[in-house]
Amino acid sequence: MNNLPIPNQRAIVDRRELAGKIDALAKEKGAQQARGEIVALLKDALEQGRAEIRQRLETHPSRGHLCTGSQSFLIDQLVRIIHDLVIEHVYPVANRSAAERLTILAVGGYGRAEMAPHSDVDIAFITPTRRAPWCEQVIEAMLYFLWDLGLKVGHSSRTVDDTLRMAREDLTIRTALLEGRFVWGDRALYDETSVRFWAEVAKGSERQFLAEKLEERNARHKRMGDSRYVVEPNVKDGKGGLRDLQTLYWIGKYIHRVRSAADLVDVGLLTKAEYKGFRRAEGFLLAVRCHMHFITGRAEDRLTFDLQRRVAERMNFQDRPGKSAVERFMQFYFLQAKRVGSLTGVFLAHIDDEFEHKRARSGFFAGWKQKSRLLKGYRVFGGRIAAPSDDWFRKDPIRLIEVFQLAEENSLEVHPETMRLANRDSVLIKDDVRENPRANALFLDLLSGRNDPEMVLRWMNEANVFGRFVPDFGRVNAQMQFDMYHHYTVDEHTIRAIGLLSKIEKGELKGDHPRSTGLIHKITSRRALYVAVLLHDIAKGRGGDHSVLGADVARELCPRFGLDDAETDLVAWLVLQHLLMSATAQKRDLTDPKTIEDFVSEVQSTERLRNLMLLTVVDIRAVGPGTWNSWKRQLIGELYDSAQERLRLGHMRHGREQRVEAKKESVAEQLGDRAGLVADIGKLFDDAYWIAEPEDVIALNLVQYEVARKIEDQLSIHCEYYEARGATLVTVIAADHPGLFYRIAGGIALAGANIIDARIHTARSGWAVDNFLVQDPVGKPFREAGQIDRLKKAIADALGNRIELVPKLAQRPLPRSRAGAFEVAPRVNFDNQASNRFTVIEVNARDRSALLNRLSRALFESNLMVQSAHITNYGERAADTFYVTDLTGSKVTTPSRLKEIEQRLLDAASDERQAALEPAE
Structure with a gap:
């Protein structure tokens, strides 16, 4: 597929010179005795070749075809040298029999000559017959040399008959053979395999191959998120990635026997412009993949956040006002993925039409053609709407909006050939079309359509009509x-x-x-x-x-x-x-x-x-x-x-007193024969508690408080799954003391839970009743008995000073370690207008292990009382909001005091090492 000529090949590897050195060593010392030196020469050639390829990619960072073609060329030369060394010096045979023949095929990405720097070396060894000892010895010796070079080799060794039989049975083997490329060995054996493959395997199975390949593609897309717009795309296997382009080539080659992607134009599957788009998208994606391999030093295909920034830099993307270099790079990436999607639709439609014509010419339905109907001048057939002529949109560009509106209104697909025309003619949408009342009315009808506006707007976007209009x-x-x-x-x-x-x-x-x-x-x-x-x-x-x-x-x-x-x-x-x-x-x-x-x-x-x-x-x-x-x-x-x-x-339905009384009545009703707790224990809480908590939580709190008081428990911890909130409710009743909140937060963090909401109350008896809603790191509640027990123990240990809280928390890694790829400058905002009673403090910072515990500790050290906490996560960024007062119950308004609190919170949010070194109390 990659037929790009490699310039200055000898700078990558000079096979003649290298082979000469190896041949001289083998003759002088013997192949086995000189093995170490031979491997060293080969390794040096591999490393120097990779360094040359890397330098070329750095000089031309977008030339993916050149990089992958050069890598394939390098491996070709090494395989050829190793083959010749083995048959001439390791297992030489003067007069080989007809059975002692061997051909080496490159398959996979290596076969397409699209080999990223750390891709597997996929090789098929083909022999005439089974159990030819010389062939087995040569194959084994070659593999050991390749392994000694540190190459990851995917290999198979089969006879011609076995290869063809397995290709008929297995789609993966058939695909590998489809793009098999002769590297070295017996050329006649390769030619025999190729001729028989097309005659005995491919012929007559085109429709089956197409169906299986599309099914394979759909399953792969589902695995990868089923969208080409996921923000950490898989460059190789994701939707709109390299594998989608390769699938088009495989299908075209299998059905039309094309030798290269360029031949897809000759057989009418792509236009010249579309083929240019194909090559451009492919070259860019290959370049991105090569950069990823060089950066990581391994076969890496997922374009993660940390890699995105580095690849953008290597490919010379620059910051622009309002858009960073990495965002510009990823926008270009997704535009290529979108192009791949558009090409796929058009390509498969052509294939589909070809099979339709073939079907119509034979059998009972020969000569029968499905009738089409007209809809406002468009042809409708097979559930699709199509433009009636090539110049349909040129005659009236408003039709570029109309075709999609009609598709949505009538639950039709837009025929891919019409999509191709719309894409081509989208440049006709200029200001006169954009300002046209009819065009805008059609667009509004589509946008608010009653059937499936999402799907049709996506097609409109794929055809570049949406963005033009x-x-x-x-x-x-x-x-x-x-x-x-x-x-x-x-x-x-x-x-x-x-x-x-x-x-x-x-x-x-x-x-x-x-x-x-x-x-x-x-x-x-x-x-x-x-x-x-x-x-x-x-x-x-x-x-x-x-x-x-x-x-x-x-x-x-x-x-x-x-x-x-x-x-x-x-x-x-x-x-x-x-x-x-x-x-x-x-x-x-x-x-x-x-x-x-x-x-x-x-x-x-x-x-x-x-x-x-x-x-x-x-x-x-x-x-x-x-x-x-x-x-x-x-x-x-x-x-x-x-x-x-x-x-x-025009007002709240009830005043404060009425709301509290209504709550008390509702709680008493929920408690049934324990309704007396509302008067007995409920009087210990002020109105703020009754307003803040839901009735079901208050009922649980009152029962828990009563049980704790009866058994004179100094610490009562209750945890249960709270279905209404999709979280676990954790209630802690303990003697109130400074630092209680940050210790509870630390214990919850040690148990592997995240607090999403917290309400802190102090009863008139001096006991604290604190309610927390917690979830696991992926937003699920703790429900299993083991999880609940772990929560209780961690909180009890934290409050009982049985563990050194700060060092333990510092050891815990953030579950989403990808957050390290982002720079989030911590920010503290104070708002004394958002509440009549409290100062509201909002802290924005990069999410990390036990952040809430560190922030609440900073508030404790600032002599602030936390009334409630509200925790929100936006991926790598946490936004934690606290309602606080000073120790006298007043808002904090003094500028110098606010500055001091701000600095403490910034230190807690930004300096992990300092936090880890602080002594535990």
Whole structure:
């Protein structure tokens, strides 16, 4: 497949010179006696060849074909030298019989001459007959030489008959043989194998090979995340990666017997322009893979965050305003992956059509052709919509929008040949088309379509029509965000969010989103909401607050789309505030009335609240798998209900006293025959406790407190799975003392758990009742008995000073070690307006082992009382919010005091070594 000529080959390895030296040694000392020296010569040649190839890649960092071709050339020469050494000096035979013949085939990436620096050397040894002792000896001797060079060799040794029989039975062997390349040995034996392969294996099995290859591809995509826009892609096996291009070549070669990818043009499977795109994408992906191999010193195919930055640097990508070098590099990477996807669709459609024609010419259905119908001038057949002529879009470029709108409205696929035409003619979309009212009406109908707008918008994006029609969307096409929180590129995230909104509207996600499923049918303008979802991240990568910049974009685009003034105002506000609800729900104390007041003063209307709720839900869920969970559903639901009540009534339904009394009645009802605990123990807690905690948690706390008091237990720890929140509830009742919170946080961290929410209460009796919600590092609750016991023991040990907490915590690695690839400068914000009673402190820092414990210790050392803590993770970044007072119960307002607290928190968030060295109390 890689037929690029290698310049100055002898600078990589001079086979004639090297072979001469080895031959002289073997003659002088004998092959076995000189083995060490021979291996040293070969090793030196391998290392020098790799160094030369590496230097060439550094000089031309995007020439992947040159690098992989050179690596294959280097291995070819070494294999040839070793073969000749073995047959001439190790096992020489004067007159070999017909059975004593051997041919060496390169297979796999080596066979395609697309060999990355640390790829396996895949070799097939072919012999005429079985059990030819000389052949077995030669093969074994060659392998030992290759292994001595430190090469990882994948090898097989078979007769011609066995090779063909196994190829018929096994798709992997058939594929390997398909791209087998003669390296050295008996050429006649290779030719015999090749001729018989095409006559006895390939002939008549083309359709089967196609089906099996596509099934193999789909399974591989599923394994790799089933999207070409995952932010840590697998360059080799991921969707849109090298294996997809290779699959096209395999299929084309198997069906049309092409010798190289360039021949795919001659047989009509690709146009010249598409082949250029094929080569460009392939060359770039190969270069990326080669850089990864050189950087890691091993066969590495996953483009992880730490590698992305280094590869971007090696490939000379530079920072630009609003977009770092690594983000520019990854955007280019995803554009190549997108090109691979487009080529795949067109290519397979041609193959499909070929088989359709063949089917129609024979058998009972000979001469029968499926009837097509017309739909607004388009041909519709086989569930696909197709342009009727090559110049269809040139005659009227608005049809480039219309074809996708009709596909969505009528649940049709766009024929790949029409996709090819749309891609070619997308350049015709200029300002006159963008400003055309009909074109915009068609686009709006598609965006808010009732069937499957997600899929059709993705096709529209693949054909480059989407980005041409909405240039602001084109700017975020294939754009990644360099962090661990976002799983997809901006365009893919946006299209997924639109799809989720559509599914909610159709009731398909009622189990996960019952509230949203009801709300979406109460909003005034569904099309405004769909536009808001489209535009919420439209201004990312512009070097400013994307919410503010996005609102400006919305004010320009909405009138163009045909939205009225009220809809435009709503969309602009939603884009501006699309992070407000999630930030409030996850970072603020929802039981603090001031939190609700501030949120409502910004939202101002029930209509805005409904729309914001729906946008928030799809935005979080479209970030990636696992980002939406029952905990977030509970928090956002609570905020919605409180805000909705405040907006509807103009005030909270009940005053503070009435709310407390209503809670007490509800708890008494839950406790049944133990209802007396509300009066007996409940009087020990002030109103803040009754407002802050849910009724079911209060009931558990009262029972636990009573049991602890009866048995005079100085420490009571209760843990149970809390289904409503998708977490484990941990309640600690102990004599209150300074530092209690940070010690509990340390114990929970030692047990391998993460705190996601914490509420700290002190009863009038002087006892602390602290409620924590915890999850494991991947966001799952602790449910097993062993996990619960481990939690209890770790907390008890931490509070009982039975372990040296700080050194133990310093030893624990962060479960997501990839966070080390990111630089997150710690930041501390104080807010004395967010609560009437507390100073709110928010700390943003890189997530790492026991961060919360270190921050809470810093607060303890600053003589602050923590009332509640709210913990949010955004991939590598943690945002921990604390509601605090000083020791007198007052807010902290003195500038010098705030500066001192800030410095302590920054030290705790940023200096791991210092934290590890601090003495345990």
